[in-house]
Amino acid sequence: MSTNLDHATQSLRELVLSGAFAPDRKLGEEAVARALGLSRTPARIAMATLEREGLLVRTPRRGYRVRSFTIDEVAGAIDVRGELEAMAARLVAERGLDAAIETRFEAAMAQSEAIVERSALNVADRLAWTQANMDFHEALIDGSGNIALRAAFDQVIRIPLASPRAIMFAVATADRSRGQLRRAHDDHLRVVEAIRARRGAAIACAPS
Amino acid sequence: MSTNLDHATQSLRELVLSGAFAPDRKLGEEAVARALGLSRTPARIAMATLEREGLLVRTPRRGYRVRSFTIDEVAGAIDVRGELEAMAARLVAERGLDAAIETRFEAAMAQSEAIVERSALNVADRLAWTQANMDFHEALIDGSGNIALRAAFDQVIRIPLASPRAIMFAVATADRSRGQLRRAHDDHLRVVEAIRARRGAAIACAPS
DNA sequence: ATGGCACATATTGGATGCAAAATTTGATGA
DNA sequence: TCATCAAATTTTGCATCCAATATGTGCCAT
Numbered sequence: 001m002s003t004n005l006d007h008a009t010q011s012l013r014e015l016v017l018s019g020a021f022a023p024d025r026k027l028g029e030e031a032v033a034r035a036l037g038l039s040r041t042p043a044r045i046a047m048a049t050l051e052r053e054g055l056l057v058r059t060p061r062r063g064y065r066v067r068s069f070t071i072d073e074v075a076g077a078i079d080v081r082g083e084l085e086a087m088a089a090r091l092v093a094e095r096g097l098d099a100a101i102e103t104r105f106e107a108a109m110a111q112s113e114a115i116v117e118r119s120a121l122n123v124a125d126r127l128a129w130t131q132a133n134m135d136f137h138e139a140l141i142d143g144s145g146n147i148a149l150r151a152a153f154d155q156v157i158r159i160p161l162a163s164p165r166a167i168m169f170a171v172a173t174a175d176r177s178r179g180q181l182r183r184a185h186d187d188h189l190r191v192v193e194a195i196r197a198r199r200g201a202a203i204a205c206a207p208s
Numbered sequence: 209m210s211t212n213l214d215h216a217t218q219s220l221r222e223l224v225l226s227g228a229f230a231p232d233r234k235l236g237e238e239a240v241a242r243a244l245g246l247s248r249t250p251a252r253i254a255m256a257t258l259e260r261e262g263l264l265v266r267t268p269r270r271g272y273r274v275r276s277f278t279i280d281e282v283a284g285a286i287d288v289r290g291e292l293e294a295m296a297a298r299l300v301a302e303r304g305l306d307a308a309i310e311t312r313f314e315a316a317m318a319q320s321e322a323i324v325e326r327s328a329l330n331v332a333d334r335l336a337w338t339q340a341n342m343d344f345h346e347a348l349i350d351g352s353g354n355i356a357l358r359a360a361f362d363q364v365i366r367i368p369l370a371s372p373r374a375i376m377f378a379v380a381t382a383d384r385s386r387g388q389l390r391r392a393h394d395d396h397l398r399v400v401e402a403i404r405a406r407r408g409a410a411i412a413c414a415p416s
Numbered sequence: 417a418t419g420g421c422a423c424a425t426a427t428t429g430g431a432t433g434c435a436a437a438a439t440t441t442g443a444t445g446a
Numbered sequence: 447t448c449a450t451c452a453a454a455t456t457t458t459g460c461a462t463c464c465a466a467t468a469t470g471t472g473c474c475a476t
Binding site for chain 4: 211212213246247248249250269270
Binding site: 041 | 210211214249252253256257260261262268269281284285287288289291292295353354355356357359360361362363364367370
């Protein structure tokens with residue numbers, strides 16, 4: 001089960017990420033509460049959570065505001081994500097693939113393979129590819145079996161456009177060529193192969 | 209200025225880290241509120257924050273409990289920290305040292321150098337060394353100029369015993385030999401030297 | 417004696433009320 | 447006209463209150 005609070009936090013997160021509030025402008029508790037259809041108490045808690053996530057900035061006694069990110073900051077986040085994923089791949093290679101993770105890898109790969117092979121790619125295809133891409137990266141992180149790595153990853157992908165989910169849209173806004181998808185897919189193939197061969201070292205791939 | 213909430217969060221964090229509450233046991237709002245000398249509202253926000261940090265676990269409608277960490281999880285966190293610091297060192301080497309960071313490096317190095325040279329080390333010395341060690345690592349992260357790296361680092365060092373502050377006490381509980389301190393100090397020297405020489409690659413050091 | 421059910425109690429989740437601090441507005445004087 | 451200061455209003459931060467749900471206890475039936 002979930003509570004209203006979880007829902008409120010997620011809603012507010014989506015609102016902020018969708019740009020519903022202007023960056024660097026004051027974000028009043030009352031306004032947020034109204035936007036969420038709740039009172040100020042859960043709104044306040046959701047805002048505190050988003051502050052910890054880095055999406056909002058709080059100045060004591062002066063409220064919250066939406067944090068803005070520069071291109072360099074986003075690029076930096078993607079760098080860190082790549083580093084963490086490379087580490088995850090090494091760890092998975094060392095530990096070996098357990099059945100559950102292997103299943104997730106294969107499902108994601110099959111899905112993305114099918115899409116890449118298609119002749120014409122519509123919006124639904126691209127969304128599906130994005131999902132498969134995310135599933136792959138999530139499986140990689142989970143496979144590492146390192147909860148600190150997982151926590152760091154979660155922290156980093158909260159930076160707008162740094163997530164595997166966002167990359168699709170970041171590159172030329174929803175118009176990524178099949179060639180790029182193909183390349184990302186091949187990268188993933190190489191990673192899985194290296195993991196299977198237990199060659200942990202020197203796994204690196206372009207962000208996807 | 210700071211508010212009561214910031215104090216509450218910090219106090220609760222320290223209480224949890226100090227083991228004031230038994231792990232995996234229910235942590236009632238009322239109890240926390242009393243422990244903090246505040247009402248339930250700020251207590252709840254502080255608990256939500258600590259949940260996001262990973263120190264508490266929440267089950268909806270069933271409250272929070274203190275999260276327990278295994279040895280492996282702590283070790284994993286230290287691994288991730290090392291990886292992030294290595295990345296930071298590379299980035300600093302690429303960017304070059306700006307004056308402010310260089311000053312911080314030198315202050316930390318001087319402090320730790322002075323302590324390592326001392327003949328007998330009392331508790332105050334060890335605390336001071338811990339502080340200098342922390343300052344060094346903080347300067348390294350800040351010097352990277354990558355806010356995502358900073359955020360990931362902050363997330364990881366919240367795992368008990370994974371912080372540069374905690375390492376001192378983790379190894380044989382406040383009885384680290386001068387040899388170990390010496391080695392850590394030398395590691396730091398090597399890192400700074402490599403950074404000065406702009407050799408970003410292959411910087412790695414033992415946790416300290 | 418033990419398992420299950422109903423009732424009593426405690427606790428969470430959310431709304432509202434209140435005081436303090438900050439921002440805005442308006443007035444006054446230079 | 448513009449700056450400055452003060453009053454009014456808004457907003458934050460915290461405490462308390464209320465409803466809904468979970469938990470604990472004791473009784474009853476088998």
